[in-house]
Amino acid sequence: MNDEKGNLYLGDAIIALSILFIVMLMLNTMVSLPNPTYSDISHNSKDAQDVMEILSGKVNFHDKTFLSEITAILKENKNSKKSVSEVSQLCDEKFDEFKLENYRFVETNHLDSKILSDSGDFTKADDVSVATRNFDGYSYTLYVW
Template identity: 45%
Template sequence: MKNERGYVAIFEALIVIFLVLTCVLFLNSVVVTPNPSLSQKADNFNKAQDIMESLSGKVNFTDETFLSEISNILSDRWDKNKAIEEVSELTKSKFEELGLKDNYKFVEVNEFNGATLLDSGNYDSAENISIASRNYGDYCYRLYVW
């Protein structure tokens, strides 16, 4: 059989190109460059926001929010140190109830000029800090999670 028009050669060339592309795609799928995982950062961001949302939300219309409760304690006490101690105890039990096991720092930044109400972990050496902030009355609360 004579191959005068070169159909067999073209067909063989197409098969070789198909096999080469298949090998390249296979090797490309095997050799994967690592992508940076952003899920941990997003998880911490969401955790800080979720905790603050829980602290500022009402269960129903007759309940008082946690932030209003601690704001009342801070405003009613003449001794600021005792007020901070009382709020610290309430906040610790609330954070345990909400399942916050990470490192955190809970601060009032307006009336108490950045007084730490409760903390867990070393804030100075922390990386990837996520911040959530909520206001209640004259008080501004910030939660740092890392």
């Protein structure tokens, strides 16, 4: 008779655990946390990254990137005022192609944070997307808002 009582307790415990497990599964499916959608929040967060990828990307291995071209101009002319103005003009033309309304393109390493191209009022920017790329010792930062 002792064996029969032990089996009864074991069976009762298995049934109780099974019921508890089923209740936990039901609660888990009934209570679901909503997944936040960040599409509204980060709508423009990748603008600067996307543009910098275009500026630093190659179509094939024989093409020069835009950043390599402006770096070569600056480096060959030893960051002269003439080379900075030439690069600024190239940057203005390039950013006009992207149709960005508010941006600022800066070289922060050799030119002491010289603004190469900009559009819009940076002081009124509230949501700024930033991307930085380095090329041959020059560090270019793009702000888009």
